[in-house]
Amino acid sequence: MLFPATGYSASMATKIPAEKSGKCQCETHHSNSILYQILHQEHASETKWHQQHCSPHCSTRSKGCPCLDRRRVVLRTPEATCRRASEVLLKTSTFIRNLPSFYHMPWEDQFVLIQQNWAPLFVLGMAQEGVDFDLREIPATSLLKKILLNQSSTAVNELGSSSAEASLAEVQKMKNLLWKFWGLDISAKEYAYLKGIILFNSECCILKCLPYVQSLQQEAQKALMEFISTMFHGSLGRFALILQLITSLRDIDANAIEELFFRPILGQATLNVLLIETLYIKPDWL
Structure with missing residues (x-):
């Protein structure tokens, strides 16, 4: 009604x-x-779930206008949060570096897999490390006021670039997924298998060794299924739920992650290039 x-x-x-x-x-x-x-009705159901499962101190609950795509947010404590995000990224690259099967592939395939899958790997790492973060919404009128006050275009540009902001809709989507993972109390072994499933995802990818990548993902899925079946007395409902969450991870906007957590650190650089350099697989043409 x-x-x-x-x-x-x-x-x-x-x-x-x-x-x-x-x-x-x-x-x-x-x-x-x-x-x-x-x-x-669908939005009301999602809001009810959010109120039941999300952190009580979450500072960005939907208030007033539901047009979350137009609302911009920044980290409330950027220094501490960016530091923790960088630690998660380092652990993610360490996980990849310690996989001999990954380096058995041609470097072109390694590059494509990192480019396509680093964002869901990062969010999964945030979940494993328990990294929560508070947000502060940017008033939509602040930039307009600067323009109306006839300040120079340079000052306006500095205002727009001083904070690494992202869409509230995308960030809230990420936070909701984090709380869903935390609600399942996933073990370290499950996280390891999940990282393998995500890294060796070959959907929408043109790979030279596609059958090899598919076999690695199937191997990781089988290991996860067997582990869950053993630990949870043969019930595979948890397995299906976790795989569904992995699918949702792929809906997270990589640009929103880069802008929110790494833009103050990277400047004009891109996270893809940084990861390639970190993993020592940067080809000559990059």
Whole structure:
């Protein structure tokens, strides 16, 4: 039911300006459509899950306008959080470096796999290390005020680049996944198998040794399934749930990760190149 049980009818409610009703303009514009009602129900379910499972001190709960893609956030404690993120990235590269099977592949395949899979590997590493982080929303009017005050374009550019900001929607998606992983209390062995499954993912990749990569991923999946079956008395429901979370990891925007956690450290460099250099597999043409 989209309208409260008062004397107002739906037609009267639509005449109330969005600003006075406290609703987002995009919400009031679509509030009568069937598609909106379906999506609204799904959003309500997700919000209920978030309230039950997410951290009580999470500072970016959805308030007011639900257009999260247009809302920008930065780290509340960037120095400490970026340091921990860098530690996770280092442990991720160490994990890859200690896999002889990875270096048995041509360097072109190594590069493609890192380029395609570093982001889900990083988020999985954040989950394993228990790295939580608080956010601070950037007021949408701050940059506009600078422009209206006729400040120089240089000052405006410095304002826009002083903080590594990302979309609230993407960051919230990442935080929700982290809490789902933590809710499963995944063991160190399970994390190791999951990293193998993610690293040797060959979907949407053109690889020279595709059958070899597929066999490595199947081997990691089989090891995870056997471990879960042994530890949880033959129940494979946990196995299916974890694999579903891995699929969700691939929806995380790599650019959002790079901007939020590493832009202050990297400057204009890219994380892909940094990882390649760290793993000593940088070819001449990079």
